[in-house]
Amino acid sequence: MNQGIDLQRSFVELLTGAGLPQEVARAFWLPLPMVVILAVVTVAVLLAIWGERKWAADMQQRIGPNIVGMAGFLQGVVDAIKLIVKEDIIPRKADPWLFTIGPILVLIPAFFAYLVVPFGQNLIISDLTIGVFFLVALGSVAPIGALMAGYSSNNKYALLGGLRAAAQSISYEIPLALSVLSVVIMTGSLSTIAVVEAQNTYGMLSWNVFKPIVGQVGFVVFLISALAETERAPFDLPEAESELVQGHHTEYSGMKFALFYLAEYANLVLGSLMATILFLGGWGFFVPVETLAGWLGVDLLNPVFQLFAAFLGIVITVLKSTIFVFLAILARWTLPRVRIDQLLDLGWKFLLPIGLVNLLLTAAFRLAFPGIFGGV
Amino acid sequence: MSTSWGRGEANGGRFTWNEKTLGAAMSLIETRTERMVLNLGPHHPSMHGVMHLVVTMNGENIEDCQPIIGYLHRGIEKMAESRSFIQFLTYANRWDYAATMLQESLTAMAWEKLADVPVPRRAQYIRVIMLELSRISSHLLWLGPFMADLGANTPLFYIFRERELVYDLFEAVTGSRLMHNYHRIGGVAADITYGWVDKCRDFCDYFLPKVDEYETLITNNPIFRRRVEGLGVVSQEEAISWGMSGPMLRASGVQWDLRKVDHYSIYDEVEFDVPWDTRGDVFARYVVRIQEMRESTKIIRQCLDQLPGGSFENLEAQRLLGGPKSEWNAPDYQFISKKPAPNFKLPAGEIYVRVESAKGELGAYLIGDGGQTPWRFKVRPPDFVNLGLIAQMVSGSKLADLMAILGSVDMIMGSVDR
Numbered sequence: 001m002n003q004g005i006d007l008q009r010s011f012v013e014l015l016t017g018a019g020l021p022q023e024v025a026r027a028f029w030l031p032l033p034m035v036v037i038l039a040v041v042t043v044a045v046l047l048a049i050w051g052e053r054k055w056a057a058d059m060q061q062r063i064g065p066n067i068v069g070m071a072g073f074l075q076g077v078v079d080a081i082k083l084i085v086k087e088d089i090i091p092r093k094a095d096p097w098l099f100t101i102g103p104i105l106v107l108i109p110a111f112f113a114y115l116v117v118p119f120g121q122n123l124i125i126s127d128l129t130i131g132v133f134f135l136v137a138l139g140s141v142a143p144i145g146a147l148m149a150g151y152s153s154n155n156k157y158a159l160l161g162g163l164r165a166a167a168q169s170i171s172y173e174i175p176l177a178l179s180v181l182s183v184v185i186m187t188g189s190l191s192t193i194a195v196v197e198a199q200n201t202y203g204m205l206s207w208n209v210f211k212p213i214v215g216q217v218g219f220v221v222f223l224i225s226a227l228a229e230t231e232r233a234p235f236d237l238p239e240a241e242s243e244l245v246q247g248h249h250t251e252y253s254g255m256k257f258a259l260f261y262l263a264e265y266a267n268l269v270l271g272s273l274m275a276t277i278l279f280l281g282g283w284g285f286f287v288p289v290e291t292l293a294g295w296l297g298v299d300l301l302n303p304v305f306q307l308f309a310a311f312l313g314i315v316i317t318v319l320k321s322t323i324f325v326f327l328a329i330l331a332r333w334t335l336p337r338v339r340i341d342q343l344l345d346l347g348w349k350f351l352l353p354i355g356l357v358n359l360l361l362t363a364a365f366r367l368a369f370p371g372i373f374g375g376v
Numbered sequence: 377m378s379t380s381w382g383r384g385e386a387n388g389g390r391f392t393w394n395e396k397t398l399g400a401a402m403s404l405i406e407t408r409t410e411r412m413v414l415n416l417g418p419h420h421p422s423m424h425g426v427m428h429l430v431v432t433m434n435g436e437n438i439e440d441c442q443p444i445i446g447y448l449h450r451g452i453e454k455m456a457e458s459r460s461f462i463q464f465l466t467y468a469n470r471w472d473y474a475a476t477m478l479q480e481s482l483t484a485m486a487w488e489k490l491a492d493v494p495v496p497r498r499a500q501y502i503r504v505i506m507l508e509l510s511r512i513s514s515h516l517l518w519l520g521p522f523m524a525d526l527g528a529n530t531p532l533f534y535i536f537r538e539r540e541l542v543y544d545l546f547e548a549v550t551g552s553r554l555m556h557n558y559h560r561i562g563g564v565a566a567d568i569t570y571g572w573v574d575k576c577r578d579f580c581d582y583f584l585p586k587v588d589e590y591e592t593l594i595t596n597n598p599i600f601r602r603r604v605e606g607l608g609v610v611s612q613e614e615a616i617s618w619g620m621s622g623p624m625l626r627a628s629g630v631q632w633d634l635r636k637v638d639h640y641s642i643y644d645e646v647e648f649d650v651p652w653d654t655r656g657d658v659f660a661r662y663v664v665r666i667q668e669m670r671e672s673t674k675i676i677r678q679c680l681d682q683l684p685g686g687s688f689e690n691l692e693a694q695r696l697l698g699g700p701k702s703e704w705n706a707p708d709y710q711f712i713s714k715k716p717a718p719n720f721k722l723p724a725g726e727i728y729v730r731v732e733s734a735k736g737e738l739g740a741y742l743i744g745d746g747g748q749t750p751w752r753f754k755v756r757p758p759d760f761v762n763l764g765l766i767a768q769m770v771s772g773s774k775l776a777d778l779m780a781i782l783g784s785v786d787m788i789m790g791s792v793d794r
Contacts (some may be wrong), residue, residue, distance in 0.1 A: 056530075059530055060529075060530050060533035060534070061533060061534075061537060062533065156412060156414050157414075160436070160775070233527060234527065234599060236527070237776075240527060240776065241421055241422075242421060242422040242524060242525045242526070242527060242776075242779050243422070243775050243776050243778075243779055244775075245420065245421060333529065333530050334528070334530065334593075335527075335528060335597065335599050336523065336526040336527045336528040336597065336599050336600050336603060337526060337527025337528070337599075337603075337776070338599055338602075338603070339602075339603060339774055339776045339777065340436055340774060340776065341436075341774065342599075342602055342603075
């Protein structure tokens, strides 16, 4: 089932048609997805920041940003410009190398992960066969950056923040991976495309979140651990402003701080997209595309319908993940922060056993009811 | 202060080897960890001003804590010695800038008691209304930052929504929102304004559902409960022997409220309960303060009903109707007994007066020597005394708990340092 729009082939055909050799045309294609990823993620982050400010303002009976752009829409852009032109300070006794590498190491995995996020059948940069594993693996790089930042700042608050970030990421990676693994068991593949496709055979009913018991338990475990992995309130211990001032961000200014900020929201959007892909059927509409084509009375291979389906896929993916972004914002502005020992308790003593049991249950269910749980 | 805040115990500035430190040093060698001395403050987001805590930490655990205060010392007590009452009143506002009316009232009461000046009943009722409004505004300004210390930022915006209305009420009567300068010897500076009683009643009607709203948002939140329950426990004996007062004392199981104990002003003429709790932890203090806001609203409502002369519009109309000989011109219906001269002389003598402030027993020791200015004016700020046990309360807890405990004490550094 690999029909549909293949942008790469069309692009290469277009250029070879204009007289370019095929190798050159392919070389022209190479940077395009990267640029698209950079642009899309940056725009998504700006939107998430704007959404957070507006929603938070609504919750707190304020107006929020309303000067720059329509309803403060461009406030994030202005903030970015301000941060770019701001002086970049490296404390005298800081370790300049680690201090610089830290924020980069936090940001790059967040952007890398978007390589395997599908927005549609072929709307993916690279369909890795180990896509899901790739996502989980990248998640464990960022804490090293946070630790570097915390250690190199030569600041006690930053050090505590970095240590907290490391402890938190390590503890929540395991339940996260376990809940993802149960999805992988149900799918039988590590490819993100395969994960989504397996959920769209019967439309909404085959979404992983609606798989009896294991789907819901895995979903909740995933949501909690993903929220903890993105280090946002109520799990924002590394930068708990009432205790650690700003945690490992404390000594950063200008663009380096902006990298941290960008990474936080890129991770938030990424976590939401992951939840969408793994549990809510990714780009899938409430009914399968074939049924939709049948209702509209058009051929599945009709180019206009293909275009419509691709567009629908993007919109559906964005809408579904917006729900999760909204949930995260809701949690952040409602709940108090948990304490570090309570956080670790929740991870190790509650989510980890539940995740393990869930994984075993999934395997057992797959053997017992292969029709529902994706067995052959 | 000679200090050695090195590794080990910062023991009142002296480093002493005793069994505890020696044992700790032994375990240091075993685990190869070093203690970290963290200077929290004076510039730190949750130090409520300029508190400075030198915290000795072992990982996330607090082993020792040494508070350093005095960064906001302005010598207000000394200033009182060269100022007459009316000159000093503006300073009185500025000890505890969260509950301004209470300090004004205390200062006025000190002068009145020493000089034996009567206060008309209407003036006393107006004062009590203002005091309770001030108590509400102080508790509100405690709740918001306390929740912000725990990491929930939204309640801060909710409390300011209500606090603005208290400001508005103050502004309508005194002309200023924060530093009122409203009390005078023998009464208050001006009568309440036209329509103010209705406005204040509206506020009471509006405010109680909002307190319920806070409770819905905060009280049964599992994260909040786990953060504050059983934390920073002060036993009944400790609370008494450390001289604690106010919500800190009442949360530790002592039903002690100066409004009931001292029978000052007209508090005997209104009915209210003294909220108290026996748990003595941070959560108990939260419960007591939330409940106190409700009780204060109850007091304000009763005072508005029983206000001698009623609302300003009623009083004016009755006076016009009755002419110059009207009974409504009686002393009880005045807002001030007799306007004191600016060079009002304090008689020789000394007196200690105290009021139940939002934070506890707010006392003043006034010595007059027959001149226009006091010979000595000593303030007993409640939060300064309540803060005394902080080192003991936080030792052994986590760094995040320190903020919760410190927040639950409810101190204003302006009042602690004066």
